[in-house]
Amino acid sequence: MDIVYRLIVLYFVIHIVIHLFGRKKFWDQFSAVVVLVLFFLRLFLIK
Amino acid sequence: MSRIVKDWKGNHWTAVGLLALGGLAAVLAGLRFSSMHRLERIDPGPGLTRQGLLSDYFPPLAGTPGDTGVYVFEGQENGGNVLVTGGAHPNEPAGFVASVLLIENLQVKKGRILVIPRANASGFTCNDPQEANPQRFTVETASGPRQFRLGSRLTNPVHQWPDPTLYENPAGQMLSSLEVRNLNRCYPGRPKGYLTEKIAFAIMELIRKEGIDIGIDLHESAPEYPVINAIVFHDASAELAAMAQMSLQFEGLEFRLEASPVNLRGLSHREWGDAAGIKAVLIETPNPVQGRLKGKTTAGLVVDGKDKNYLKAFRLGRLFIPYDEGGVPLSRRVARHIAAITAVLEAQAELEPEKAVEVENLPGWKQILDEGLGPFLR
Numbered sequence: 001m002d003i004v005y006r007l008i009v010l011y012f013v014i015h016i017v018i019h020l021f022g023r024k025k026f027w028d029q030f031s032a033v034v035v036l037v038l039f040f041l042r043l044f045l046i047k
Numbered sequence: 048m049s050r051i052v053k054d055w056k057g058n059h060w061t062a063v064g065l066l067a068l069g070g071l072a073a074v075l076a077g078l079r080f081s082s083m084h085r086l087e088r089i090d091p092g093p094g095l096t097r098q099g100l101l102s103d104y105f106p107p108l109a110g111t112p113g114d115t116g117v118y119v120f121e122g123q124e125n126g127g128n129v130l131v132t133g134g135a136h137p138n139e140p141a142g143f144v145a146s147v148l149l150i151e152n153l154q155v156k157k158g159r160i161l162v163i164p165r166a167n168a169s170g171f172t173c174n175d176p177q178e179a180n181p182q183r184f185t186v187e188t189a190s191g192p193r194q195f196r197l198g199s200r201l202t203n204p205v206h207q208w209p210d211p212t213l214y215e216n217p218a219g220q221m222l223s224s225l226e227v228r229n230l231n232r233c234y235p236g237r238p239k240g241y242l243t244e245k246i247a248f249a250i251m252e253l254i255r256k257e258g259i260d261i262g263i264d265l266h267e268s269a270p271e272y273p274v275i276n277a278i279v280f281h282d283a284s285a286e287l288a289a290m291a292q293m294s295l296q297f298e299g300l301e302f303r304l305e306a307s308p309v310n311l312r313g314l315s316h317r318e319w320g321d322a323a324g325i326k327a328v329l330i331e332t333p334n335p336v337q338g339r340l341k342g343k344t345t346a347g348l349v350v351d352g353k354d355k356n357y358l359k360a361f362r363l364g365r366l367f368i369p370y371d372e373g374g375v376p377l378s379r380r381v382a383r384h385i386a387a388i389t390a391v392l393e394a395q396a397e398l399e400p401e402k403a404v405e406v407e408n409l410p411g412w413k414q415i416l417d418e419g420l421g422p423f424l425r
Contacts, residue, residue, distance in 0.1 A: 001208060001209070005208060005209075017066070021059060021062050023057055023062070024056065024058075025054075025055065025057050026055035026056060026061055027055065027057075028057065029057045029061055029062050029065050030065055032065075033065040033066060033068065034069070036073075037072045037073045037076065040069070040070070040073035040077075041076060041077055041080065044077065046077045046080045046081055047077075047080050047173075
């Protein structure tokens with residue numbers, strides 16, 4: 001089940017990273033990174 | 048100024064820089080969260096005769112986050128066998144600390160006592176979401192400040208996921224989704240079920256294989272919850288609980304007696320009695336950290352139990368316990384647990400002398416109140 005969970009989280013991580021590089025405003029990029037921090041913790045099953 | 052900040056331009060380089068900062072923040076937060084997986088030390092006293100793991104009784108649990116320590120204290124004379132569990136709900140610290148106090152002080156003269164201080168070890172590795180609970184609290188001891196984990200009521204979702212929409216527990220009761228990770232709703236467990244059900248099954252196996260006669264499960268509840276300062280008893284342990292309550296009342300400690308409802312399934316005080324045929328009791332003490340009326344949740348609230356909202360609630364007649372400016376400190380709650388365990392053992396000695404368990408070197412409840420927890424924790 002871990003792998004299913006990680007794949008779901010990884011899917012969202014990839015989308016957020018693509019979104020991050022597509023933004024032209026600093027604060028839009030910042031917002032995306034704040035969300036990414038939480039997803040990193042989930043990706044590595046820390047939180 | 049705000050307009051300039053608002054209009055900051057971003058490009059690929061700022062994205063890379065922010066990504067690096069985000070990675071750093073994730074590492075720092077990750078280290079902090081990972082530290083919750085490190086168990087705090089328990090230093091058993093000289094009375095310990097054997098130490099094992101719960102997986103010794105149910106090998107499939109070995110190597111999983113549900114495996115946990117079992118501390119065995121054996122007397123010279125044959126007698127009864129008693130199981131004490133703390134930490135079934137790791138957000139109820141008095142049960143856990145009382146178990147640690149037992150392990151570090153207990154000496155058994157007759158019979159045997161088995162102690163599981165972290166019944167749901169996985170729950171100690173996380174906090175309850177959205178409660179803003181502190182990760183740890185500190186108790187002053189002779190050897191300096193000693194930290195303990197304040198965990199979650201439930202198994203860590205990292206260890207058991209996903210939760211079903213509705214959960215039918217092993218006793219056949221339909222419960223809400225989250226209860227699938229609540230150890231005290233998963234008895235008598237399932238050998239091939241969820242992790243929490245496997246933990247429950249392993250505890251049942253321990254009860255069967257060790258020939259346990261009495262099971263004592265240590266818990267806490269919110270001051271506004273009616274089942275509090277109570278001994279919850281299975282039908283088979285009604286006499287034992289009543290005698291223990293009388294003995295506690297003689298000492299000046301008020302405990303309610305609550306019969307385990309026959310249609311409330313999956314709890315220790317019901318299933319330990321029904322499925323394993325032992326005398327099962329559950330002890331409840333008040334814990335403001337769990338309540339809905341609390342103010343700011345701090346490590347101080349865990350230890351001192353002082354909260355002005357609860358004082359106000361008491362004055363309005365909304366609580367089921369006496370509550371004053373002194374609060375309900377952890378030392379008093381642990382003292383109540385130790386006093387209740389002692390009273391149950393004394394009652395057993397009167398009811399079934401051949402299955403008596405005699406202990407020594409346990410502090411009295413007044414001694415803990417007077418001196419605090421420090422002198423009794425290493």
